């Protein structure tokens with residue numbers, strides 16, 4: 472991080488830490504709906520290295536909420552997908568989780584894309600990694616090829632978890648939405664940021680991209696049933712393609 476960015480960064484972390492502490496003792500702006508309060512507490516406790524920052528699948532960091540992972544397991548079991556495309560690999564914990572569920576079904580593979588993947592990433596026979604920006608034409612062409620060759624009429628699930636800025640996510644939605652098979656899912660992760668209800672300072676993000684995407688086409692609809700546990704980091708982000 473550049474020295475000029477350090478002070479604003481430290482100020483932001485200090486304000487986040489103070490918000491978390493106030494939520495913990497039940498004071499401050501976080502009163503009201505207990506689910507929202509827990510959501511903030513869960514998400515923002517990462518400032519102390521907690522919750523999603525210290526969650527692992529088989530020892531590999533995975534930046535997700537276990538409730539959402541359980542829902543992914545249910546979706547995968549229902550659809551028995553031929554291919555899961557994930558944008559945003561990070562340490563590879565989510566790719567490994569998806570591959571482990573596919574292992575239990577004995578079918579399917581994972582294509583995980585990242586511009587700056589961490590090292591080492593887990594090796595697994597069902598996982599293929601691709602390095603580059605998810606919206607790079609060559610990367611998308613490779614993902615399209617993988618989707619087209621995954622089976623006769625392949626079932627494809629897409630999870631978007633890379634750059635969360637609205638302009639990037641809307642581009643991903645327009646591109647990768649076309650690869651999702653009828654009846655399958657296009658999951659937009661971290662729709663909770665930009666104040667829905669966490670990280671209010673983020674600016675337009677995944678939720679705003681989803682709103683735009685839904686206004687542009689009628690192939691996808693939000694499946695609120697996938698939010699049944701109350702806490703999800705992807706509110707309004709489970710998009711189901713009409714069968």
Ligand SMILES: C[S@@+](CC[C@H](N)C(=O)[O-])C[C@H]1O[C@@H](n2cnc3c(N)ncnc32)[C@H](O)[C@@H]1O
Nearest residue numbers: 533534559560561565585586587604605633634
């Ligand atoms: C939230 S992390 C992914 C977390 C991972 N899916 C998990 O659950 O453990 C976001 C990742 O997106 C990557 N990223 C950022 N911009 C990207 C882009 N334009 N294309 C692909 N990946 C990108 C970052 O390098 C980072 O590793």
